[in-house]
Amino acid sequence: MAQNKEKDNLPVWDLSEYYASEDDPQIDKDLAQYAKKAENFAQKYRGRVAKLDADEFLEALKVLEQLSQMASRLGGFAHLNSTTKMKETKATALYQKVVEQLTHADRELVFFTLEYNKMSAAAEKKLLSDKRVQKYTPYMERIRRFKPYELKEDVEKTLLEKDVTSGSAWVRYYEEYMARLTYKVQGKVYNDAEISKLSLSADAKIRAAAGKEINRVAKDNSFTVSYIYNMIIKDKATEDEKRGFKRPMSARNLSENVSDKTVDTLAETVRKNYKNIAWRFYKIKAKLLGVKKINYWDRNAPLPIEDDANYSWDDAVKIVLNAYDEFSPKLYNIAKDFFENPWIDAAPKAGKRSGAFCSGPLVTEHPFLMLNFVGKRNDVLTLAHELGHGCHHQLRQKNGILNETTRMTTEEVASVFGEMLVFQSMLNNAKTKQERISLLAMKVNDMINTAIRQIAFHFFEMRVHEERRHGELSAQRFNEIWLEEMKASLGPAVVVDKNSEAIWEQVGHFFFLPFYVYAYSFADCVVNSLYWLKLTNKVENFEDKYLHLLSQTAIGDYKEIFKPFGLNPEKADFWQGGLNLISYYLDELESLLK
Ligand SMILES: [Zn+2]
Numbered sequence: 001m002a003q004n005k006e007k008d009n010l011p012v013w014d015l016s017e018y019y020a021s022e023d024d025p026q027i028d029k030d031l032a033q034y035a036k037k038a039e040n041f042a043q044k045y046r047g048r049v050a051k052l053d054a055d056e057f058l059e060a061l062k063v064l065e066q067l068s069q070m071a072s073r074l075g076g077f078a079h080l081n082s083t084t085k086m087k088e089t090k091a092t093a094l095y096q097k098v099v100e101q102l103t104h105a106d107r108e109l110v111f112f113t114l115e116y117n118k119m120s121a122a123a124e125k126k127l128l129s130d131k132r133v134q135k136y137t138p139y140m141e142r143i144r145r146f147k148p149y150e151l152k153e154d155v156e157k158t159l160l161e162k163d164v165t166s167g168s169a170w171v172r173y174y175e176e177y178m179a180r181l182t183y184k185v186q187g188k189v190y191n192d193a194e195i196s197k198l199s200l201s202a203d204a205k206i207r208a209a210a211g212k213e214i215n216r217v218a219k220d221n222s223f224t225v226s227y228i229y230n231m232i233i234k235d236k237a238t239e240d241e242k243r244g245f246k247r248p249m250s251a252r253n254l255s256e257n258v259s260d261k262t263v264d265t266l267a268e269t270v271r272k273n274y275k276n277i278a279w280r281f282y283k284i285k286a287k288l289l290g291v292k293k294i295n296y297w298d299r300n301a302p303l304p305i306e307d308d309a310n311y312s313w314d315d316a317v318k319i320v321l322n323a324y325d326e327f328s329p330k331l332y333n334i335a336k337d338f339f340e341n342p343w344i345d346a347a348p349k350a351g352k353r354s355g356a357f358c359s360g361p362l363v364t365e366h367p368f369l370m371l372n373f374v375g376k377r378n379d380v381l382t383l384a385h386e387l388g389h390g391c392h393h394q395l396r397q398k399n400g401i402l403n404e405t406t407r408m409t410t411e412e413v414a415s416v417f418g419e420m421l422v423f424q425s426m427l428n429n430a431k432t433k434q435e436r437i438s439l440l441a442m443k444v445n446d447m448i449n450t451a452i453r454q455i456a457f458h459f460f461e462m463r464v465h466e467e468r469r470h471g472e473l474s475a476q477r478f479n480e481i482w483l484e485e486m487k488a489s490l491g492p493a494v495v496v497d498k499n500s501e502a503i504w505e506q507v508g509h510f511f512f513l514p515f516y517v518y519a520y521s522f523a524d525c526v527v528n529s530l531y532w533l534k535l536t537n538k539v540e541n542f543e544d545k546y547l548h549l550l551s552q553t554a555i556g557d558y559k560e561i562f563k564p565f566g567l568n569p570e571k572a573d574f575w576q577g578g579l580n581l582i583s584y585y586l587d588e589l590e591s592l593l594k
Contacts, residue, residue, distance in 0.1 A: 006347050009313050013368050014342035018077035022094045027074065031101045034070050038108040041067070049115035050123065054130040060112070061136060061402060067109070068401045069362065074098050076361020080368055086179040087351035096172070103164055107157045114156065116140075117147040138555035139402040145254060149243040159239065167235040174228050174511045179353065183217055185209045193354040193372045200376070202302050211297025211499065218502035222475035225505045229478070232511055233468045248465035252515040256409050258558070262570060263518055269575040270455040270521060271488075277582050278452050279491030281444055284589065286493045288441065293493055296486070296500035300449070303441055305434050310375040313346060320384045323425040324391075324418070328543040334391045338369065343390075348372040355508075356382050358389035358415075363404045367393045377426075377442070381419050388418025395551045403555050408516055410553035412523030413530075416450065417546075420531050433592060440589040447524065447582045454520040456489035461510060461517060478504060525578030529567055532581050539565055 006012055019027055041063050045052070052060065078098040085091035119127075124140070127133050150156070183195040186209065190198060199210040218225070237248070245251045246260075253260050286294045288303050311319070317339055325332035338344060343366055348354075352372070360367025369386045373379045392414035396404055423443050430436045463481050467473055479501035487496045509516045530546065533539045545564045552561050558569050568574055 008347075010346040010373060011313075011339075011342065011344045012347070013080075013345040013370075015077055015080055015368075018073055018080075022078075022081060022090055027077075027094070027098070030070060030074055031098065031105075034067065034074070034102065035105040035108075037063070037067060037070070038105045042108040042111065046111050047115070049112055050119040052127075054127055054133055057127055058130075058132055061139075064109070064112070065401050069364070071102050071106075072361040072363070072401075075102060076359070079361070080359060080370075083353045083370055084345060084349070085351055086176065086353055092176065099168070100164055103160060107160060110156050110160065111153055113143045113146075114150060114153050116143055117150060135400070136402060138399075142405065145257065149245065149251075149254070151242060155242070167232065167239075170228050170231045170235065171512045174225070174232075175353075175508075177221075177224065177228075178506075178508070179351075181217055181221065183210075183213045185213055191350065191354070193348050193352075196354065197374055197376075199297055200300060200302065200378075202304075204298070204301070207297055207301055208295065211295065214297075214506065215499055215502055218505040219475075221505065222502055226473070226475040226478055229464075229505075229511065230468065230472045232514070233465055234472075236514055237465070237468065249462065249515040249518075255405075256407055256519075258409055258522075263522075265570075265572050266522055266525065266575050267455050267458055267518060269572050270452055270525075270579065271459070273576075273579050274452065274489050275491065277579065277586065278448050278489055279493065281448055281586060282491055282493040284586075284593070285441065285445070287593075288437075293495050295495050296490075296497075296503075299490070299494065300445060303438055305438050309377065311377065311380050312375065313373060316373070316375075316380040316383050319380055319425070320387060320418075320422055323384070323421040324387075326425060327421050328547065330543070330547060331391055334394045335387055337366070337394075338387060338390055341366070343367070344369045344371065346371045346373040348374060356386050358386045358393065360390075360393040363393075363399070363401045364397050366390075381422055381446070384418045384422040385415040388415035391418070392550050392553070395547060396554060399551070399555055405554050407554050408513075408519035409522045410526070412520055413526055413553065414550050416523050416527040417531065419446075420527060437589065437592050440585055440592070444582060444585050444589060447528075447585070451521045451524040451528070451579065451582065452489060454517045454524075456485045457507060457510075457517040458515075458521070459488075460485045460504060461515060465514070475502070478502075525575050526562075526567075526569070528578035528581040529574065530565060532577065533565055 041060070045060050049060070075098055078095040082091040082095040128137065128140075151159070179192065181192065183190045183192075185195070185198060185206070195210055195214060199207055199214065201207050201210070236251075240248065240251055243251070245254075249263065250260055253263055282294060282299070285299075285303075286292060288305075289298065289301060290304070294301070321332060321335060321339070324335045345352075345368070353370070354372060356369070356371045358367050358369050367390050369390055371379070371382060371386060373383070389411075392411075423439070427436065427439050427443075430439055460482055463485070464473060464478060467477070467481075482504040483496055483501050486500070490496060504510065507517070534542050534546075539545060549561055549564070562569060567577075
């Protein structure tokens with residue numbers, strides 16, 4: 001397959017392997033067929049799941065696989081298609097229609113897992129003695145895990161159906177609302193992606209104008225966004241309470257198969273490092289910027305010594321692929337497919353979602369990468385990041401659609417590791433001391449944004465969900481909690497005041513994936529620990545072990561999958577080990593500055 005190219009050689013994705021366009025008549029045909037198939041499935045198996053023999057059970061799983069495949073194609077196309085056309089009603093309406101119809105049809109399938117959980121332990125053991133069924137063990141274990149939190153079938157059905165107009169509806173409203181916001185700096189109008197770029201300008205005055213403008217727009221929309229957020233939190237709390245989850249993060253942690261205690265240990269360990277890592281770094285950064293204290297929006301400001309280089313798309317691809325190849329030719333072989341096929345949409349454009357993501361609707365087929373590439377060094381690292389997700393997806397295909405799941409705590413490992421490879425190769429190829437300083441400062445800056453800042457977000461999230469139990473929070477209260485958590489993590493060298501109080505509205509994960517943010521830190525600390533082992537050559541056959549780890553992230557037990565590396569995530573020193581890598585780079589940066 002050849003790639004379509006836009007201006008500057010930027011690739012455009014081609015979704016036609018799913019459907020020709022949003023007008024493709026096959027979409028309605030497939031939706032109808034999906035509903036029919038789900039109905040037939042229910043007629044055949046309802047009331048009998050707990051007593052199925054191995055042959056019939058396998059037959060049922062095969063149908064579920066087909067249904068999942070169909071739903072992924074429909075939902076995946078509608079979603080991907082809408083992300084580059086957020087302002088086109090046709091595209092957003094199709095997405096909503098597909099979600100509604102799939103959700104409606106899925107009511108027919110709810111009985112299966114509920115009935116499965118009524119199966120006796122003896123019957124399950126008998127099923128699992130069949131080799132063909134054993135293949136589905138990860139899927140079956142995942143269902144069992146939710147057993148204590150399941151509600152009656154009619155309640156489950158109602159929750160699922162109401163979700164389209166409650167929880168999911170608020171998320172959709174948030175996304176579409178935010179995509180429409182515009183920002184004005186010096187008389188010019190900018191969209192979300194453009195203003196973010198402006199806030200990284202080399203010109204301190206422009207950064208300040210952009211930083212204040214982002215906060216002003218957030219404040220102007222505080223009433224609506226606070227309202228949405230209050231609804232999302234309450235909607236989640238209502239369901240959590242019915243299901244019997246003790247803490248707001250418990251539901252997420254259960255689906256991750258991570259204990260609350262593990263996450264608390266991670267968060268507390270990171271908080272203990274605020275001072276010796278984040279505070280220490282921002283003091284250095286202030287010095288490098290030639291000021292006493294840095295403004296909130298200057299945390300990510302480029303340093304005066306940076307050359308503000310621009311990378312063409314072709315340069316970026318070369319740098320990333322070379323770094324992947326140096327680490328592992330096997331990984332390179334997987335990665336290069338993304339540039340030989342129309343799987344990437346790289347250029348920013350009006351109505352396109354901001355940021356970047358990798359989405360693989362079909363477990364058994366390749367994913368797509370969405371970027372907003374503008375040629376900064378950070379865009380090269382973002383490419384390395386999303387490509388890491390892409391390769392990770394490819395390594396999991398053989399696990400099968402029912403066994404595979406998104407486990408966010410390890411979802412970010414391949415991506416952050418990919419970034420690490422590109423960073424290290426940039427550092428190795430640095431020609432001057434200046435360049436090393438600039439690279440190290442950038443890397444530590446990013447590591448703090450991921451490992452430490454996301455935990456500050458996590459504490460914000462914990463507190464607002466906790467407080468919401470006692471009633472709605474005002475916009476002002478959200479702002480207060482935000483400022484407290486930002487001050488604690490950023491330290492005395494960063495100005496945290498009214499000019500950044502409403503920035504929490506910009507953190508999309510708070511809205512569409514509550515309690516996701518800690519996963520970034522989780523993954524970063526895991527990667528840092530792993531990367532340290534690679535740097536110091538402490539593990540034999542590291543590459544093969546690493547690729548195997550990636551293929552197991554969704555289906556393996558954490559203690560087991562990290563064992564080949566001698567790591568145990570249940571211990572606090574596991575996290576501290578990862579944080580020590582940041583300190584190590586920080587030490588190197590300090591000594592270069594002496
Ligand atoms: Zn990611």
